[in-house]
Amino acid sequence: MHIDVNSAYLSWESVYRLQHGSTLDLREIPSVVGGDPVSRHGIVLAKSIPAKKYKIKTGESIFSALQKCPSLVIVPPRYDLYLQCSNSLIQLLEEYSPAIQRYSVDECFLDYTNMECHFGSPLSAAHAIKERIKTELGFTVNIGISSNKLLAKMASDFEKPDKIHTLYPHEIGEKMWPLPVEDLFMVGRATAPKLRRLGIYTIGELAKANPKFLYQHLKSHGILVWNFANGIENSSVTKEKSAPVKGIGNSTTISFDVTDRRTAHLILLSLVETVAMRLRNEECCAKLISIYIKTNDFRHYSHQRKIETATDCTNHIFKYACKLFDEAWKGEPIRHLGVRVSELCSNQFAQLSLFDASDTQKQKAVDKSIDALRLRYGSRVVFRASFLHSRLKPITGGVMEEDYPIMSSIL
C-alpha cells in the first residue's frame, strides 16, 4: 500500500486550527500554504482543492497565485507541525504492519504481505486504515494498493481526496496506460517533452515502445521509465534504518542580494551550523564538501572538493565552504547560497594527519558542548559574535521547535 496525505501541509494546518478553536476549515476555501514574498520565499507549497479550481499550482509564485485568485488565503509553513502529524500517521500505520517505509513527510509505503489473517483483505484493511486516520487524526489520505511499490504509488495518485484505488498488474492496461506520459513516476518536465518528440504521449505508448530505441535517446533513464510503464518494479519496503543518509545539505534564499564576501561567509556559517549539527547527530563525518550559488538572475553553479580527512567539525566545514566559495564566486549579486556535505562515514574512528597541526580534539569538545546546550535550551542559546549587529540569522534551517507551542491532545 502507498499512503499519501491529501494536500498534506494545508490539511495539517487546517486540522491544527480547527482543534484550536477556529471555525474555518482552510480545506473548504481557496487557500495555500506559502512562503513570504517579502523575504523572497514566495511560492505555493500546498493548495486546497478550491484553490486548485483557480488553476493554482504547487511551486508557482504567490504573486501569480494571487492574480488568479485575489481572495486567496495564504498561511505560512510550519515544518515542526508537519513532522508531528507525520509521526502520528506512522504510529497508527505501525499497528497494521511492521514494515513501513517513510518516503517523505506525507507519503509512506506499508507492506501488507501476510497480514490478511489479522486485518482481512488489503482493500478492507485499507478502508479501516483510511477511516481511522480520518476520525482519530482529522485528515484524509489516498491509499493505493498493488503488488509493488511503483503501482501502489501510481494508484494513490488517481482520484483524490479520501479515496482508495487498486492497480494490480491485470488492471494496468485499463487504469494506467490511457494516462498522459507525464503522469508516470519519474517522467518529469525534461523527460516528458523528449518522449513527446519521439511520438510518445501516453503511458501505454511508452510501455509498447522499443526499449533499445528509448535507450538511444534517454540512456538508462529510458529503460527505467519503460519498466515503470509496464509496471515492472521490485524494490522492497525498507525501514528507515536500513537506508542510511547519503548527504546533508542546507540552503537558503537570502532576503536581499549579497554583493560582498564577508556577508556571504556569514551566511555560509549560519548554514554550516545546521549541517554540522545534523552530521554529528547522525554520528557521521563527511569527506566531500560542496557549495552552491544562485545569482540574482537565477543562474546557478556549484563547487566541491574531496577533503583529505573526514570531519564533523563546524569550524572545519566552514573553513572549506569559504574557500570553495571564494574560488567559485564570479562576483555577481547572490540570491541563494547552499552548503552540502556527502561521502559520509562513521565518526567513531578518525584518520589522523601527520601534517595537520590539528586542533580537532578541541573543536570536537566545543562542538559537543554547543550541541548539548542547544539541545537543552534551544538553538539560539549560543551563537557567534560575528552575527551581532549583522541583521543576519546566526543559524539557518532546521525545525525550530521552540518557535511554536507543542501540538496538543489528539495529534
Next chain:
DNA sequence: TCTGGGGTCCTAGGACCC
C-alpha cells in the same frame, strides 16, 4: 514584492594510472 528547500542518482569529461 515573481520564481523554496530537502534529497538521490546518473552522465560527461578530464586527470591519472599501467
Next chain:
DNA sequence: TCTGGGGTCCTAGGACCC
C-alpha cells in the same frame, strides 16, 4: 616516423522525487 586501450577517481551539472 605520430600519437592505443583499459581502468579508476574526481568534479560539474542536470534529471528526478517530495
